[in-house]
Amino acid sequence: DTEVTQTPKHLVMGMTNKKSLKCEQHMGHRAMYWYKQKAKKPPELMFVYSYEKLSINESVPSRFSPECPNSSLLNLHLHALQPEDSALYLCASSPPGTGPSSYNSPLHFGNGTRLTVT
């Protein structure tokens, strides 16, 4: 079990569907992250929220839309995805730090949502 909870664990969606991935943590962390991981590849950073504000967007296509409704929750809204978007989507959280120490704190990951786009 992890302290970062992701739902659903598995999701199959068609290319015209709209779905959302959810992530929740109650560790008081104020930075939350979305990563995408393809099979046998390292996780790739997508988005970072710090104090509920989007601070990093790694040039992710607009069919992925993140949302941070409060300090404990992080959503990833999906629309008009392509089959190549099939992957494991990982959420993480950490204390953000400040200035030169920003993002030096270890990341706490959930176990991901396995997404298949058909």
Added chain:
Amino acid sequence: LAKTTQPISMDSYEGQEVNITCSHNNIATNDYITWYQQFPSQGPRFIIQGYKTKVTNEVASLFIPADRKSSTLSLPRVSLSDTAVYYCLATVDKAAGNKLTFGGGTRVLVKP
């Protein structure tokens, strides 16, 4: 985008010590080196973090030379359950996002 560099894979046997070296030649002055372990279909799990010299915890040691251009994760007396992918993270140029960029990882296979 600059990343850390690690060996792609390593094989070992139960009870042996495994050492994985990560290269981060242009590491930013203020940044730490962090190692994660990942099992299939799970998220990465934090193992250890350090800034310089040596850090030890209950599962691993981390050795960082004075120039900080590399680091070595040491796993003492590995067991079959240590079979996993190990990633090191460090900022190798100054953009904040790079601090959060995983390198290729090292696939460690522990054999009986």
